Amino acid sequence: MIYNIALLRGDGIGPEIVDSAVRVLEAVGEKYGHTFNFTPYLIGGAAIDAVGVPLPQETVDGCLASDSVLLGAVGGPRWDTLPGNLRPEKALLGIRAALGLFTNLRPARLYPALSGDCPLRPDLVRDGFDIMIVRELTGGIYFGDRGYREGKYGEEAYDTECYSRFEIERIARVAFETARKRRGRVGSVDKANVLETSRLWRRTVHEVRDALYPDVELRDVLVDNAAMQLVRDPAQFDVIVTSNMFGDILSDEASQITGSIGMLPSASLGEGTRGMYEPIHGSAPDIAGRGIANPIATILSAAMMLRYSFGLTREADAIERAVDRALDDGLRTADIAGASGAGTLGTREMTDAVMERL
Ligand code: IPM
Ligand code: MG
Secondary structure, eight states, X not given: OEEEEEEEEESTTHXXXXXXXXXXXXXXXXXXXXXXXXEEOOOTHHHHHHHSSSSOHHHHHHHHTSSEEEEEEOOOGGGTTSOGGGSHHXXXXXXXXXXXXXXXXXXXXXXXXXXXXXXXXXXXXXXXXXXXXXXXXXXXXXXXXXXXEEETTEEEEEEOOXXXXXXXXXXXXXXXXXXXXXXXXXXXXXOTTTOHHHXXXXXXXXXXXXXXXXXXXXXXXXXHHHHHHHHHOGGGOSEEEEOHHHHHHHHHHHHHTTSOGGGOEEEEEOSXXXXXXXXXXXXXXXXXXXXXXXXXXXXXXXXXXXXXXXXXXXXXXXXXHHHHHHHHTTOOBGGGSTTTOTTOBOHHHHHHHHHHTO
């Protein structure tokens, strides 16, 4: 089979880690007899510098014409003072919306080999944990009405959180389907003690469960409590489903208790098979261009692409196992090297190590 993949390398360490994932995909293609064609497009600060806007139309069209999209990261201090609609981050929201990617899957699992890097007390994570965060990605406060106006105290700014029953139902279905393939438990995170959107969220999620997924266990968790429970007893969670902003915040928290944010992949999905795959860490401008970034989150994102967009389960398993083996063999990039940092691998060497273990 031939698969056409749009590459959005972006900014900071984006180009380095995307190139790592491309090398791994090419090796997988060779081994299993698939052809992956890669077409690069501009996004983020790189696009601002080249053509003056963070998300050129050509990029949107190229992604829409592709079978799937692999993204590095966008943003950096150079573009931080631009107005909101010209910021690199705006491109990320724009491409998610343009591709209809309303689901964001963010798996957070503690690798046994990295349990020493987990900042939680060993007795709290004795049995490890394996959480799938299902974040709603094209609604809520990220996309609500916003602006500036004159208020009681003069100038004020506002952003609004809005969710339709339709949007909640479709993300709830993804969460329940996901839970059925895992341990059958969903924690729905909201702030229903304060927010009207959360009350609709809670009611709708329960309706979907009662009507279609009576076999799945559903628990409501208030977002402040969820943030606390994640560092008290992360193993209590299987699938977490939540709104765009709560999911943004909780997924960073979940990533850090796995040892390093440099390890976590993500998949953004819509109604069809085309998805966008990216590490959940950012562009890390402080280490960009030094060849020391951890490529694993992007390599694992490529594995998610094979699994979710192309249905290549065997190939995805092979990549994930190769990463496991590299870690089990004690190989480390600087972010997961522990205090000494001795003998750590650079981006290229870690990529080589994963490829050797495919
Ligand atoms: C993420 C990021 C983005 C988000 C930013 C860069 C717009 O933090 O993917 O988690 O908030 O969605
Ligand atoms: Mg985030």
